[in-house]
Amino acid sequence: MASAQVLKRSESIADSMPDALRQSRYYMKRCFARFIEKGKRLLKLQHIMEEVEKSVEDETERAEVMEGMLGYILTSTKEAAVVPPNVAFAVRPNPGYWEYVKVNSNDLTVDGITATEYLKFKEMVFDENWAKVGYALEVDFGTFESSIPRLTLPSSIGNGLNFISKFMASKLTGDAESAKPLLDYLLALSHHGEKLMINDSLNTVEKLQIALIVAEISVSAFPKDTPYETFEQKFKEWGFEKGWGHNAERVKGTLRIFSEVLQAPDPANMETLFSRLPNMFNIVILSPHGYFGQADVLGLPDTGGQVVYILDQVRALEEELLLRINQQGLNVKPQIVVITRLIPDARGTKCNQEIEPIFGTKHSHILRVPFRTEKGILRQWVSRFDIYPYLERFTLARPFFLSDATTRILEHLECKPDLIIGNYTDGNLVASLMADKLGVTQGTIAHALEKTKYEDSDAKWKEFESKYHFSCQFTADIMAMNATDFIITSTYQEIAGSKNRPGQYESHSAYTMPGLYRIVSGINVFDPKFNIAAPGADQSVYFPYIEKEKRFTKFHPAIEELLHNKDDNNEHIGYLADRRKPIIFSMARLDTVKNITGLVEWFGKNKRLRNLVNLVVVAGFFDPAKSKDREEIAEIKKMHALIETYQLKGQIRWIAAQNDRYRNGELYRCIADTRGAFVQPALYEAFGLTVIEAMNCGLPTFATNQGGPAEIIVDGVSGFHVDPNNGDESSERIADFFEKCKADPEYWNKISNVGLRRIAECYTWKIYANKVLNMGSIYGFWRQLYKEQKQAKQRYIQMFHNLQFRNLAKTVPIPSDEPQSPAPPA
Ligand code: UDP
Ligand code: LCN
Numbered sequence: 001m002a003s004a005q006v007l008k009r010s011e012s013i014a015d016s017m018p019d020a021l022r023q024s025r026y027y028m029k030r031c032f033a034r035f036i037e038k039g040k041r042l043l044k045l046q047h048i049m050e051e052v053e054k055s056v057e058d059e060t061e062r063a064e065v066m067e068g069m070l071g072y073i074l075t076s077t078k079e080a081a082v083v084p085p086n087v088a089f090a091v092r093p094n095p096g097y098w099e100y101v102k103v104n105s106n107d108l109t110v111d112g113i114t115a116t117e118y119l120k121f122k123e124m125v126f127d128e129n130w131a132k133v134g135y136a137l138e139v140d141f142g143t144f145e146s147s148i149p150r151l152t153l154p155s156s157i158g159n160g161l162n163f164i165s166k167f168m169a170s171k172l173t174g175d176a177e178s179a180k181p182l183l184d185y186l187l188a189l190s191h192h193g194e195k196l197m198i199n200d201s202l203n204t205v206e207k208l209q210i211a212l213i214v215a216e217i218s219v220s221a222f223p224k225d226t227p228y229e230t231f232e233q234k235f236k237e238w239g240f241e242k243g244w245g246h247n248a249e250r251v252k253g254t255l256r257i258f259s260e261v262l263q264a265p266d267p268a269n270m271e272t273l274f275s276r277l278p279n280m281f282n283i284v285i286l287s288p289h290g291y292f293g294q295a296d297v298l299g300l301p302d303t304g305g306q307v308v309y310i311l312d313q314v315r316a317l318e319e320e321l322l323l324r325i326n327q328q329g330l331n332v333k334p335q336i337v338v339i340t341r342l343i344p345d346a347r348g349t350k351c352n353q354e355i356e357p358i359f360g361t362k363h364s365h366i367l368r369v370p371f372r373t374e375k376g377i378l379r380q381w382v383s384r385f386d387i388y389p390y391l392e393r394f395t396l397a398r399p400f401f402l403s404d405a406t407t408r409i410l411e412h413l414e415c416k417p418d419l420i421i422g423n424y425t426d427g428n429l430v431a432s433l434m435a436d437k438l439g440v441t442q443g444t445i446a447h448a449l450e451k452t453k454y455e456d457s458d459a460k461w462k463e464f465e466s467k468y469h470f471s472c473q474f475t476a477d478i479m480a481m482n483a484t485d486f487i488i489t490s491t492y493q494e495i496a497g498s499k500n501r502p503g504q505y506e507s508h509s510a511y512t513m514p515g516l517y518r519i520v521s522g523i524n525v526f527d528p529k530f531n532i533a534a535p536g537a538d539q540s541v542y543f544p545y546i547e548k549e550k551r552f553t554k555f556h557p558a559i560e561e562l563l564h565n566k567d568d569n570n571e572h573i574g575y576l577a578d579r580r581k582p583i584i585f586s587m588a589r590l591d592t593v594k595n596i597t598g599l600v601e602w603f604g605k606n607k608r609l610r611n612l613v614n615l616v617v618v619a620g621f622f623d624p625a626k627s628k629d630r631e632e633i634a635e636i637k638k639m640h641a642l643i644e645t646y647q648l649k650g651q652i653r654w655i656a657a658q659n660d661r662y663r664n665g666e667l668y669r670c671i672a673d674t675r676g677a678f679v680q681p682a683l684y685e686a687f688g689l690t691v692i693e694a695m696n697c698g699l700p701t702f703a704t705n706q707g708g709p710a711e712i713i714v715d716g717v718s719g720f721h722v723d724p725n726n727g728d729e730s731s732e733r734i735a736d737f738f739e740k741c742k743a744d745p746e747y748w749n750k751i752s753n754v755g756l757r758r759i760a761e762c763y764t765w766k767i768y769a770n771k772v773l774n775m776g777s778i779y780g781f782w783r784q785l786y787k788e789q790k791q792a793k794q795r796y797i798q799m800f801h802n803l804q805f806r807n808l809a810k811t812v813p814i815p816s817d818e819p820q821s822p823a824p825p826a
Contacts, residue, residue: 012099012112013073013089013091013093013099013101013112014099014101014110014111014112016069016073017069017070017073017101017103017110018108018109018110019069020068020069020070020073021070021103021108021110022108023068023069023070024056024065024070025108027055027056027061027065028055028070028108029108030055030056031051031052031055031056032087032103032105032108033105034051034054034055035048035051035080035082035087035105036082036084036085036087036105038082039082039084040081040082040083040084040124040125040128041082041125042079042080042081042082042122042125042126042456042459043079043080043081043082043087044078044079045075045077045078045079048074048077048080049074049075052065052066052074072093073089073091076091076092076093077089077090077091077092078090078091078092078502081118081121081122081124081125082125083121083124083125084105085104085105085106086102086103086104086105086121087102087103087105088100088101088102088103088113088117088118088121088122089101089102089103090118092502094154094499095154095157095496095497095498095499095502095503095506095525096154096157096496096503096506096525096526097154098115098509098510099112100112100113100114100115100117100118101113102117102121114520115509115510115520115521116138116510116518116520118510119510119511119512119518119520120518122459122512123136123459123512123514123518125459126459126460126514127514127515130514130515131514136517136518137516137517137518137804138517138518138519138520139478139517139518139519139520139521139522139800140519140520140521141478141482141519141521141522141523141793141796142520142521142524143521144789144792144793144796145524145527145789145793147786147789148527148786148789149163149167149528150524150526150527150528151163151526151527151528152526154496157492157495157496157525157526157530158489158492158495158496158530158531158532159531159532160486160527160528160529160530160531161271161531161771161774161775161778162267162271163528164528164778164779164782165267165268165270165271165274165778166267166270167528168265168267168270168778168781168782168785169261169265169266169267169270170265171785172261172265172270173264173265176204176205176206177205179205179261179262180205181781181784181785182261182262182781183202183203183204183205183208185781185784186198186208186277187199187200187202187203189243189277189278189279191278191281191330191332192414192415194241194242195241196241196242196243196278196330197240197241197242197243197244197277197278198239198240198241199236199239199240199241201239202239202240205262207239208239208262209259209262209263211238211239211240212255212258212259212262213259214238215235215238215240215251215255216252216255216256216259218231218234219231219248219251219252219255220248220252222248223248224247224248224249225247225248225249226247226248227246227247227329228242228244228245228246228247228248228251228329230248231248242278242328242329242330243277243278243328243329243330244328244329245327245328245329246326246327246328246329247329250327250329251329254273254276257269257272257273257276258273261273270778271774271778274774274777274778274781275324275770275773275774275777276324276327276328277777278324278325278328278330278332279418279776279777279780280321280324280334280418280419280773280776280777281321281325281332281334281335281418282334282335282336282337282413282415282416282417282418282419283317283321283334283335283336283337283417283418283419283420283421283776284336284337284339284409284413284417284419284420284421284431284434285310285313285314285336285337285338285339285420285421285423285427286338286339286340286405286420286421286422286423286426286427286428286430286431286434287306287307287310287338287339287340287423287424287426287427288339288340288341288387288390288391288394288405288426288427288430289302289340289341289382289383289384289387289424289426289427290302290303290340290341290343290351290381291303291307291343291346291347291349291351291381292307292310292338292340292341292351292366292368293307293349293350293351293356293366294311294350294356294358294359294366295349295350295659296348296349296350296659297349297351297659298657298658298659298661299589299620299657299658299659300347300349300381301381301383301628301629301632302383302384304588304589305447305687305689306423306424306447308661308689309423309447309535309689310338310423311358311359312535312536312537312538312765313535313765313768313769313772314336314338314358314361314364315358315360315361315364315538315765316536316765316766316768316769317336317769317772317773318334318336318361318362318363318364319766319769320766320769320770320773321334321336321773322334322362324773333362333363334363335363335364335365335412335413336358336361336363336364336365337364337365337366337367337409337412337413337417338358338364338365338366338367339367339368339369339405339408339409339430340366340367340368340369341368341369341370341371341390341394342354342368342369342370343368343370343379343380343381344370344377344379344380345379345380345381347381351368352368353368354367354368355367355368355412356368365412367408367409367412369394369403369404369405369408371390371393371394372390372393372394372397372402373389373390373814378390378814378815380815382815384424384425384426385467385468385469385473386469386812386813386815387426388426388469388472388473388476388805388808388809388812389809389810389812389814391426391429391430391433391476391809392433392806392809394430395430395433395434395437396433396434396437405430405434406434406437406438409434416438416439416440417438417440418440418441418776418780419440419441419442419443419776419780420434420435420438420440420441420442420443421442421443421444421445421488421772422442422443422444422445422480422484423444423445423447424445424446424447424448425446425450425473425476425477425480426476427444427445428444428445428446428476428477428480428481428484429476429479429480429805431443431444431480431484432444432479432480432483432484432797433801435483435484435485436483436794436797436798441485441776441779441780441783442483442484442485442486443484443485443486443487443488443772443775443776443779444480444481444484444486444487444488445487445488445489446477446487446489446494446504446505446686447686447687448504448686449477449504449505449507449508450468450470450473450474450477451470451473451474451477451504451507451508451511452502452504452507452684453593453684454468457470457474458470458474458511458512458513459511459512459513459514461474461513461515461516462515467630469808469811469812471513471516471808471811472805472808472809472811472812474513475800475804475805475808476805477508478508478519478522478523479797479800479801479805481505481508481522481523482522482523482793482797483793483794483797484529485529485779485780485782485783486529486530486531486775486779487505487529487530487531488531488532488533488772488775489505489530489531489532489533490532490533490534490535490686490687490708491532491534491686491687491707491708491711491712492532492711493707493708493710493711494532494686494687494708495525495530495532496525498710501706503525504686505523505525505530506525508522508523509521509522509523509524509525510522516804517804529779531771531775533767533768533771533772533775534687534712534762534763534767534768535687535689535692535763535765535768536692536696536759536763536764536765536766536767536768537689537692537693537696537759537763537765538661538765539696539764539765541661541662541664541665542665542668542692542693542696542697543665543696543697544669544696544697544698544756545668545669545670545672545673545697545698545699546698551666551669552662552663552665552666555662555663555666555667556666556670558663559663559666559667559670562655562667563576563583563616563653563655563670564576564579570621570622570656571655571656572653572654572655572656573622573653573654574643574648574649574650574651574652574653574654575649575650575653576614576616576650576651576652576653577650577651578614581612581613581614581674582612582613582614582674582675582676582677582738582741583613583614583615583616583671583674583676584603584613584614584615584616584676584677584678584679584734585615585616585617585618585667585668585671585676585677585678585679585694585699586599586616586617586618586619586678586679586680586681586690587617587618587619587658587664587690588618588619588680588682588690589619589620589632589657590619590620590621590631590632590635590636590639590657591631591632591635592631592634592635592683593682593683593684593685594619594681594682594683594685595681595682595683595704595724596617596619596635596639596681597635597638597639597642598681598683598724598727599615599617599679599681600615600617600639600642600643600646600648600652601642601646601727602681602727602728602730602731602734603615603646603648603651603652603731604642604645604646604648605646605727605728605731606728606731606732606735608732608735608739609731609732609734609735609738610651612735612738612739612742613676613677613734613738614651614652614653615648615651615652615653616652616653616655616671617652617653617654617655618655618656618657618658618664618667619635619639619654619655619656619657620632620635620636620656620657621636621656621657622636622639622640622654622656623636624636624637639654664693665693665697668693668694668697668699669697669698669699671699672697672698672699672752675741675745675748676699677699677700677701677702677734677737677738678690678691678694678695678699678700678701678702678703679701679702679703679722679734680694680701680702680703680704680709681702681704681722681724681730682704682706682707682709682724683704683706683724683725684704684706684707684724685703685704685706685707685708685709686707686708687707687708687709687712688703688704688707688708688709688712691703691708691709691712691713691719692712692759692763695712695713695718695719695755695756695758695759695763696756696759698752698753698755698756699752699755700719700720700737700748700751700752700755701713701719701720701755702719702720702721702722702730702733702734702737703719703720703721703722704721704722704723704724705721705722705723705724706723706724706725709721712758712762712763713755713758714758717754718751718754718755718757718758719751719755719758720733720734720737722734737751
């Protein structure tokens with residue numbers, strides 16, 4: 001295939017395409033005739049290739065055509081909108097870079113077009129009447145950003161913190177005036193009315209610089225571990241307040257970094273300085289949709305990785321906060337509050353409790369606030385797809401005598417939070433509204449952006465609307481992405497995809513929802529707000545199988561029963577006739593995208609693999625009548641059918657969803673004891689916590705090459721990639737591995753060990769917490785540097801919210817089949 005080098009750096013697709021078409025004019029005339037022959041339509045890459053194949057039948061000649069520039073352009077095309085006689089191409093030569101061209105199929109003339117023009121072609125395919133109206137609502141968030149610096153290299157995407165540190169370093173360099181914003185920031189630092197770091201007597205950069213030198217000389221005279229209190233009084237006289245450090249050594253270090261930053265800042269000391277500033281004590285984390293709890297909620301609809309992620313995140317953040325506050329020499333209790341909805345009909349969970357301390361933390365809580373409707377408190381769970389009518393009132397209630405999440409947070413913390421982090425569409429929307437209201441730094445986490453999960457879900461939104469309410473979801477997503485100060489992602493691909501697949505955020509750069517609006521500039525993946533901070537797995541639960549003394553042996557009888565009890569019951573069906581074989585294991589929600597049924601089918605079809613190993617899957621449950629989830633019901637039925645078709649009884653064990661993470665941790669290890677492997681076969685996986693969990697336990701892992709796991713695992717080194725779209729090849733790969741292990745048992749150990757090393761280097765919660773707190777600190781300052789631009793954009797978002805989102809949210813039905821509590825008295 002043609003390489004990227006054929007496109008000279010200065011050349012655009014619009015420049016090079018005419019020549020490229022001319023060189024294969026005869027074939028291209030045929031090919032374009034085929035493109036338009038079926039009338040208006042949207043072509044995807046595979047359709048384009050099919051037409052090329054039919055137009056250039058001879059294989060050698062086709063190879064020639066595809067070798068050059070034309071092949072490069074066509075294979076870089078993500079889609080093309082055919083509106084005869086024109087074909088409009090959306091070409092993506094590199095992650096984050098898009099170019100749009102229009103080709104006239106009659107004479108093969110080429111014109112470069114804008115994203116807007118391209119989207120109009122697309123609208124002609126999906127909703128001609130709307131496309132022709134001519135006054136569609138066009139949304140352009142890019143207009144506000146001309147003065148905000150941008151990354152330029154695709155390889156730097158997701159490394160915003162580093163870029164911002166560099167940029168801030170250059171902005172603060174120069175005379176005392178340049179460093180003034182930093183001084184102002186410092187002067188404003190306080191906690192519960194008590195000033196921190198400096199007081200008003202150090203109100204110029206010059207005064208501060210001199211004081212820093214005097215203080216450093218003075219503190220150097222003390223032994224390293226002298227407590228701050230020893231010289232506190234003297235420091236106060238010089239204009240310093242608490243926060244510099246708990247002992248002489250730490251104080252001296254902070255003073256020195258500060259002096260260096262004021263003299264000539266560089267990105268590294270900039271980042272260190274901000275990691276030391278006492279500016280972060282209280283954090284709010286939002287995850288409104290339920291069930292959010294600490295026990296018995298996994299396996300309930302919508303409560304997969306997000307709940308696990310947040311609980312681990314809170315523990316890691318609290319630990320890091322405690323460490324930092326201690327090192328700052330402060331006696332402050334950090335508080336992290338997870339805000340979720342209170343569900344009166346809690347079905348045996350604790351989701352009807354207002355407040356719950358978070359296990360494994362000292363000061364963190366789950367705080368639950370109910371959803372309200374006109375009729376009172378909403379009692380029942382609602383799907384995350386139907387949640388939109390409640391969110392605004394949940395954030396800020398009107399009338400004001402009703403308690404809302406914002407009020408409850410202020411009461412609980414007794415002050416404003418320092419950072420608000422949203423999760424998923426609903427949490428990010430609430431975080432945006434709340435951060436705007438309180439003037440607080442905001443971070444968002446998508447976990448998964450639904451738009452990329454369903455093909456053409458933007459252009460075909462009307463088809464999905466009654467089921468999924470994507471009009472609300474995509475509107476909320478785009479608002480939150482733009483409102484937030486920083487975005488945390490787990491992987492690079494989440495932002496900018498890979499060579500061949502656009503990223504989840506990238507797919508929000510320009511899109512159209514005919515009949516609703518056209519987003520001509522949604523989000524730019526080169527925005528320095530993007531940061532990759534991958535989560536880890538709780539290492540007190542997911543640790544290597546080899547650490548014998550730590551193993552949770554009390555679960556062994558239960559796991560033995562789970563894997564090998566011969567009778568089918570509510571918890572397991574199927575059995576493993578030959579116990580000596582290694583087990584390949586998978587665990588996931590029984591969603592289509594998780595592709596557990598795919599794995600069962602690969603296994604069913606591959607005789608060699610069936611001879612080598614047994615299959616154990618933990619997923620959903622067995623009775624479709626018990627599920628309320630459309631996708632899950634279909635998957636349950638499919639599982640039963642596959643077990644039947646491939647006669648899998650005796651080689652497969654299907655276990656219902658398991659909610660005890662301690663027992664699950666031990667289950668991964670018991671699978672490792674069989675010298676088995678974990679398989680994550682998803683059609684697409686945003687991150688893949690189970691991959692991290694399995695690898696933490698030392699279980700060799702095969703995971704989908706579609707999405708996050710492709711970054712977690714270095715293929716063939718720390719595990720293996722499998723292609724969910726090529727089951728035969730994937731099952732062969734797994735079989736090859738087990739055959740190799742049979743011949744050389746050391747091979748299994750090797751993959752297990754390298755997997756563990758990979759985790760320790762890149763995927764731990766400690767690394768994560770450190771990064772996220774640095775983000776909160778640095779972006780908190782950054783938003784002040786760009787206050788005016790932020791405010792202008794915020795105004796635009798507020799208008800979009802009021803004129804679009806609110807009306808869309810009203811179209812989502814509110815359940816009325818169950819009784820609701822009466823509205824509380826005024
Ligand atoms: N999980 C579980 N029981 C199950 C299925 C999954 O405890 O029956 C846990 C799993 O251990 C992991 C999380 O749920 O911690 C799933 O996260 P992942 O990122 O793999 O998928 P998601 O459900 O978030 O899409
Ligand atoms: C994040 C996840 O990992 C999924 O399990 C959830 O369905 C989604 O968020 C919504 O909670």
